[in-house]
Amino acid sequence: MRRWGWQRAFQFKSIHTKIALAFSCLILCTTIVLSYSAYRLSTVAVTDTSLDYTQQLIEQVNKNIQTYIGNMESISALSLSNADLQHYLELANPNGPEGWQLASQISRYFHEIVASRNDISSILFVGSNGALVSDRSFEHLKPYAELIGQDWYAKASETKGDIVISSSHVQHLYQDEYKWVVTISKQLPKSSPMTASGVLLVDLNYNVINDLCNQIQLGQRGYVFILDPSGDLIYHPQQQLVYSGLKSEDIPKLLQVSDSTFRTEEADQSKIYTVRTTKFGWKIVGVTYPEDLIGNKRDMQLTSAVWGGISLIVALAISVLLSITLTRPIKQLEVHMKQVEKGNFDIRVDVEGTNEISKLSRTFNLMIGKIKELMNQTLQDQEVKRISELKALQAQIQPHFLYNTLDSIIWMAEMGKVEEVVTMTSALSKLLRSSISKGEELIPIAVELEHIHNYLTIQNIRYRNKFTYAIDVEPEILDCHILKIVLQPLVENAIYHGMKHSPERGHIQITGRRSAGMIELKVVDNGVGMSEAQLQRLRQKAREPESGKGFGLLNVNHRIQLYFGEHYGLQFESELEEGTVVTVRIPDILPIPILDKVAGE
Numbered sequence: 001m002r003r004w005g006w007q008r009a010f011q012f013k014s015i016h017t018k019i020a021l022a023f024s025c026l027i028l029c030t031t032i033v034l035s036y037s038a039y040r041l042s043t044v045a046v047t048d049t050s051l052d053y054t055q056q057l058i059e060q061v062n063k064n065i066q067t068y069i070g071n072m073e074s075i076s077a078l079s080l081s082n083a084d085l086q087h088y089l090e091l092a093n094p095n096g097p098e099g100w101q102l103a104s105q106i107s108r109y110f111h112e113i114v115a116s117r118n119d120i121s122s123i124l125f126v127g128s129n130g131a132l133v134s135d136r137s138f139e140h141l142k143p144y145a146e147l148i149g150q151d152w153y154a155k156a157s158e159t160k161g162d163i164v165i166s167s168s169h170v171q172h173l174y175q176d177e178y179k180w181v182v183t184i185s186k187q188l189p190k191s192s193p194m195t196a197s198g199v200l201l202v203d204l205n206y207n208v209i210n211d212l213c214n215q216i217q218l219g220q221r222g223y224v225f226i227l228d229p230s231g232d233l234i235y236h237p238q239q240q241l242v243y244s245g246l247k248s249e250d251i252p253k254l255l256q257v258s259d260s261t262f263r264t265e266e267a268d269q270s271k272i273y274t275v276r277t278t279k280f281g282w283k284i285v286g287v288t289y290p291e292d293l294i295g296n297k298r299d300m301q302l303t304s305a306v307w308g309g310i311s312l313i314v315a316l317a318i319s320v321l322l323s324i325t326l327t328r329p330i331k332q333l334e335v336h337m338k339q340v341e342k343g344n345f346d347i348r349v350d351v352e353g354t355n356e357i358s359k360l361s362r363t364f365n366l367m368i369g370k371i372k373e374l375m376n377q378t379l380q381d382q383e384v385k386r387i388s389e390l391k392a393l394q395a396q397i398q399p400h401f402l403y404n405t406l407d408s409i410i411w412m413a414e415m416g417k418v419e420e421v422v423t424m425t426s427a428l429s430k431l432l433r434s435s436i437s438k439g440e441e442l443i444p445i446a447v448e449l450e451h452i453h454n455y456l457t458i459q460n461i462r463y464r465n466k467f468t469y470a471i472d473v474e475p476e477i478l479d480c481h482i483l484k485i486v487l488q489p490l491v492e493n494a495i496y497h498g499m500k501h502s503p504e505r506g507h508i509q510i511t512g513r514r515s516a517g518m519i520e521l522k523v524v525d526n527g528v529g530m531s532e533a534q535l536q537r538l539r540q541k542a543r544e545p546e547s548g549k550g551f552g553l554l555n556v557n558h559r560i561q562l563y564f565g566e567h568y569g570l571q572f573e574s575e576l577e578e579g580t581v582v583t584v585r586i587p588d589i590l591p592i593p594i595l596d597k598v599a600g601e
Contacts, residue, residue, distance in 0.1 A: 024316055024319055027312065027315040027316060027319055028312065031308050031311055031312045031315065032308070034308070035304045035305070035307070035308035035311075036304075051261060051272065051274070051288070054218055054222070054272075054274050054286050054288050055261065055274050055286075057216050057218065057224075057286065058216075058224065058274045058275075058276050058284055058285075058286040059276055061212065061213065061216060061224055061276075061284050061286075062276040062277075062278060062284045064212055065209070065212070065226070065278060065282065065284060066278050066279060066280075068119070068204075068208070068209075068212070069165065069184070069204075069278070069280060069282075072119075072120070072184050072202055072204055073163055073184065075113060075117075075120070075202060076163065076184055076186055076200055076202050077186075078113075079109075079110065079113065079123060079125070079200055079202070080186065080188050080200050082106060082109060084102050084105050084106050084109070085106055085125060085133075085188070085198075087102060088102040088103065088106060088127070088131055088133070089127050089129060089131060089188070089190075089196050089197070089198055090196075091129070091131070092129075094127065094129055094130055094131040094132075095130060099131070103131070103132075103133045106125070106133045107133050107134060107135060107136070107137075110123040110124075110125075110133070110134060110135035111135040111136070113135070114135045118205065118208075119204060119205050119208040120202060120203070120204065120205065121171070121179050121181050121203035121204065121205045122134060122135055122136070122171075122173060122174075122179075122181075122201075122202075122203045123135045123200070123201065123202050123203075124141075124147075124173055124200070124201040124203075125188075125198055125199070125200050125201070126144070126147050126148055126153060126198060126199050126201070127196050127197070127198035128196040128197045128198060129196030129198075130144060131196070131198060132144050132147070134173070136174065140174045140175055140177075141173065141174060141175075142172070142173060142174065142175060147173065150172075151166070152164065152166060152183045152185040152199075152201055153185070153199050153201075155185065156185035156186055156187045156199040156201075157187055157197075157199060159186075159187065160187060160189065161186065161187050161189050162186070163184060163185070163186045163280075164183075164184070164185045164186065165182065165183070165184050165228070165280055165281075165282075166182060166183040166184075166185070166228075167182070167228045167230075167232035167233060167234045168180060168181070168182050168206055168209070168233065168234045168235060168239075169181070169182075169183070171183065171203050173201075173203075179203065179205075179206075180206040180207075181203040181204055181205065181206050182203070182204040182206060182209065182234060183201060183202070183203050183204070184201070184202045184203075184204065185199055185200065185201045185202070186199070186200055187199050187200075188200060206235075209226070209234070209235050210235060213225070213226070213235055213237070214237065216286070218286055218287065218288045219288055219289060220289075221289050222286065222287055222288040222289060223236075223237045223238075223286075223287050224237075224284065224285065224286050224287070225237065225249070225285050225287070226282055226283065226284055226285070227251065227254060227255070227282065227283040227285065228281065228282055229255075229281035229282070231251050231252075231254075231255050234282060236249075249285075249287075250264050250271075250273070254273065254275060254283060254285055255283070257275055258275070258277055259275060259276050259277055260275055261273065261274045261275070263290075269289065269291075270289065270290050271287055271288070271289060272287070272288045272289070272290060273285055273286070273287060274286040274287075274288070326357075329357045329358070329361065330357060332349065332350075333349055333357070333360065333361060333364060336348075336349050336364070337364075340368060340371075345368055345371060345372040345375065346372075347368070348365050348368070349361040349364055349365055382562060402428075402432075404462065405424065405428050405458050405462065408424065408458075408461065408462045409421055409424055409425060409428075412424065412461075420461055423457065423461065424457070424458055424461045424462075427454040427455075427457040427458050428454075428458055430450070430451075430454045431451060431454040431455055431458065440484070441483060441484060441563075442481040442482070442483060442484070443481065443482065443483075443484050444478065444479055444480070444481055444482075445473065445477055445478050445479070445480050445481070445482050445512065445519075445521070446478040446479065448482050448484070448485075448486065448487055449471055449473060449478070449487075449510070449512075451485070451487075451488065452471070452487045452488060452491055452510065453471060455488055455491060455492075456469045456491060456508070459491075459492075459495055463495070463500075465505070466495075466499060466500070466505065466506065467495065467499050467505060467506035467507060467508055467525075468505070468506075468507045468508070469507065469508040469509070469510070470507070470508075470509045470510070471509075471510045472509065472510070472511045472512075473510065473511065473512035473513075473521070474512060474513045474514070476514075477512055477513065477514060477519055480519055480586075480588065482519075482521075482584075482586055483559055483560060483563060483586075486521075486556055486559075486560070486584060487510065487521065487523065487584070489553060489555070489556050490523040490553065490556065490570075490582050490584070491508060491510075491523060493553055493582075494508050494523055494525035494527060494580065494582075495508070497527070497528075498525040498526075498527025498528060498529070498579065498580055499525060499526075499527040499528075501528065502527055502528055506525060506526055506527055507525070507526050508523065508524070508525050509522075509523075509524045509525075510522070510523055510524075511524070514588060517588055518568070518585050518586065518587055518588050519585070519586050519587070519588050520583055520584070520585055521583070521584040521586075522581055522582070522583050522584070523581070523582045523584075524579065524580075524581045525579050525580055526578070526579040527579050527580065528576070528577060529574045529575050529576045529577055529578045529579050529580055530574040530575075530576060530580060531576050534574075535572060535573075535574050538553075538572055539572055541554055542554055542557050542569070542570060542572070553570060553582070556570060556584075557569045557570040560584070560585075560586065564586055564587055565587075567585075568585045568586055568587060569584075569585060570582055570583065570584060570585075571583040571585065
């Protein structure tokens with residue numbers, strides 16, 4: 001199945017790399033999530049704490065304002081309860097001598113109240129009968145007609161005894177005096193149809209409210225302002241900017257809400273409004289900026305990033321060490337497996353611990369031990385099988401060959417050929433002696449050549465000089481060893497299949513020499529030979545596994561390869577009507593016999 005490029009990019013050969021990468025990805029994702037979550041939770045916690053603190057501050061301002069206005073209302077009520085003021089309204093002519101005396105007494109009373117409190121700017125009483133008295137001397141007041149035309153007087157007269165609290169404004173009661181105040185006014189109703197009414201004015205010093213609100217710190221840019229029920233500003237730290245339109249507040253929405261906190265989005269920034277409403281209708285509004293609530297936002301980000309980075313580095317280091325620890329025994333096991341691939345079955349893995357890898361190592365050791373045991377058993381079985389086949393070959397060759405040779409001796413004896421009988425009997429005796437001598441598997445080449453010479457002598461007499469033969473072997477290889485009875489099947493094959501049915505007299509030549517670090521023995525005949533197809537079939541059979549059937553050329557080839565290795569054995573060359581060449585290749589250096597190695601172990 002075709003893999004995509006990104007899939008191929010993540011195909012790693014090393015399990016150590018895969019484990020380290022998996023741990024790293026997991027730790028990286030976890031660190032990012034935890035760092036971001038910690039930052040978000042810290043941000044939310046700080047924001048909530050700041051908002052709670054803001055609400056507490058605004059609530060405190062609200063209480064202070066209400067207490068302050070309540071005190072002013074009490075002062076207003078105290079002033080209106082003055083007996084001289086009641087009597088002053090009952091005068092038909094307040095500008096007479098009695099009126100002037102009462103006005104002087106009332107003025108002193110008002111002056112004492114103002115002098116005792118720095119938050120009161122002035123107290124003034126204006127009667128509908130023309131009575132006019134304040135905490136100051138009469139000559140500083142504006143004319144009576146102008147005073148009753150001012151807004152505070154009109155609103156107090158309309159409310160019929162309710163307290164009227166104005167927004168902040170510039171008050172102009174006295175000549176050449178313009179003070180920024182908040183006015184509390186209340187009408188003193190008629191005590192009887194015959195008496196006049198009047199309005200008491202108490203001007204609150206605006207600086208007191210200004211100082212009260214200015215001391216509230218709501219972050220770096222936050223502030224507090226106050227609205228009256230009609231939406232007019234009583235106090236705002238940037239009141240002139242608001243009036244000039246350079247700064248705006250969401251006043252319509254503020255008038256609609258009661259005590260609550262809400263957020264507004266403007267073009268360039270966000271604001272959080274915290275609103276508290278006084279019992280007399282004023283709205284104390286706290287304005288905060290989200291960025292200011294988290295004043296250490298950059299520090300929090302930096303701290304989260306630094307600790308997240310440190311945690312990530314430590315976790316990655318631990319993951320690398322852990323992956324190395326986990327994969328080290330696997331790598332050791334891999335190294336031992338490669339040694340086994342090279343044929344080293346004596347190696348064992350050191351087992352430590354009781355985890356799955358340790359169990360795998362124990363299983364590996366048991367498997368290698370079992371494989372070695374099976375291989376040794378297989379070698380023994382093959383050696384036993386080879387010896388059994390050799391004995392079977394000898395058992396087959398000896399009766400068959402012996403019967404034919406004895407028949408020939410009897411025939412020659414009957415014909416009176418005593419000399420041929422002696423030669424043939426002597427050769428047969430030597431041949432049988434070499435076949436049963438000592439039972440050794442490896443013999444010198446000289447012994448094998450003597451054996452084949454006796455065999456050829458017998459066969460030449462039997463076939464009445466049907467062929468001639470010659471043995472030409474280099475003397476320096478005569479002491480080298482060869483498997484017993486290797487050449488006899490080759491010579492026998494040359495006689496029976498190469499020259500037996502040929503009308504002409506044949507010739508067999510046996511040669512031997514060193515070549516390319518090995519020994520080559522060749523059996524060459526000039527018999528009928530083989531076609532290319534027959535030769536290919538013979539070569540194919542020589543490469544096939546041993547079937548256990550037959551004991552001819554293929555058996556010889558298998559015996560040589562079993563003993564010396566697959567690089568050695570028989571090679572065949574033949575041409576039809578030209579003859580056949582069979583080459584035996586064996587090593588020049590004699591190896592230790594397999595049975596001796598097994599017995600030694």
